[in-house]
Amino acid sequence: MKLGEPTLDQLRIFLAVEEEGSFGAAAKRMGRAISAISYGISQMEAQLGVTLFEREGSRRPVLTDAGRGLLSEAQAITDRADALLAKTRSLHAGLESDLALVVDVMVPGDVIARVLRDFRTMFPTVGLRLQIEGLGAVAACLMEKESQLAIGGPVIADHPDFERQAIGTVDLLPVAAPGHALDRPDVKPGQSREHLQLVLTDRSRLTQGREFSVLSPLAWRLGDLSAKHALLKEGIGWGNMPRPLVAEDIAAGRLVVLDLPEKPGANYTFSALWRRDDKPGPSASWMIDAFRDALA
Structure with a gap:
């Protein structure tokens, strides 16, 4: 048996009948005559070679097993068509796709x-x-x-x-794990250069060779901020971090803010x-x- 292809309009009629519970209610919703709704269902059934609704012995059309099986597919097709039309209207209105x-x-x-x-x-x-x-x-x-x-x-x-x-803006704070050598109130100028600094590195060529807030020649350069965060909490080095990312760690005592003379923290x-x-x-x-x- 060669199957036909139901139209988008027929799929919408099918869904309207199922959602409204009757041919009359579907006709009212779609602004059609009841005969047009009935014809659309009959044409779709003929093209697919299945019965979608049981009509006899009941005032309310009831989905058959075949109808239930095709319902989600019909909904998916009409949803995609609605999305296509909405995007097209947006494009005509100047909205980016x-x-x-x-x-x-x-x-x-x-x-x-x-x-x-x-x-x-x-x-x-x-x-x-x-x-x-x-x-x-x-x-x-x-x-x-x-x-x-x-x-x-x-x-x-x-x-x-x-x-x-x-x-x-966001505040950048110099932080380290508690007990770090720089975690003290009397750090002298230049002492930060004696300790490993974790630095976020640039993966592009636009700023290749430039250094940003790097004080120590002992530096590990990392391409991932979350990796830098994890190393700092493990007590490996010190470094600048955005305040929102480390606020909970500071409050919980997992990290401390360093009071360095150079004041490497800043508004970013x-x-x-x-x-x-x-x-x-x-x-x-x-x-x-x-x-x-x-x-x-």
């Missing part, structure tokens, strides 16, 4: 999560591609057009190819950045405002 975002590793994770949760609610048709990078690698994503929007730190905020908008300023030849669209502009509010 997708947004490629790169975020500095120093941005607190809970801030990222809250912004992206609200983004999904505000822009359900916009696809999102997210990267988390550090230092110059954030700018590299923009330069190489892997991302359209960046939330980056001061290392790359002054790049001539970018437009930028300052949106907030975040900026929204985009290429001058790629102006932010509606969802990217919303994202900029959302990160600014979340970081305030």
Whole structure:
């Protein structure tokens, strides 16, 4: 038996009858005559070679086993069609079809999560591609057009190819495990150079060879902030960390803030950045405002 292909309209009729519980209610919902609803179901049954509803002996059409088996597939097809139409309407309205975002590793994770949760609610048709990078690698994503929007730190905020908008700051604190040699009130200038410092390294070429807040020649360079965090808690070296990431460890006594004469901690300023030849669209502009509010 050669099967036909039901139309999208027939699938919608099928779902309307099942959801409303009668041909009359489905007709009212869809603004059709009852005869049109009945005809649509009959045509779909003929094309698929199955009976979708038991009609005899009951005022209410009841799904057959075949009807129940096809219900979820029909729903999935109409859902995808609705998503396609919604995205098309968004494109006509100037909304991006997708947004490629790169975020500095120093941005607190809970801030990222809250912004992206609200983004999904505000822009359900916009696809999102997210990267988390550090230092110059954030700018590299923009330069190489892997991302359209960046939330980056001061290392790359002054790049001539970018437009930028300052949106907030995070405190960087010099920390170590309790009992570290620098965990004392009378540290002398230069003593920090005698101890292993853990440093977040740049994986891009844009800032290759540049050092940021590196005091000690005894340094381990790490490409992952979570690895640096774990080593600090194990008592391996000292280093600067964003306050939100270590606040619980400080409160619990797993890490201590070091009082160093050089005061290597600082405010790490975040900026929204985009290429001058790629102006932010509606969802990217919303994202900029959302990160600014979340970081305030």
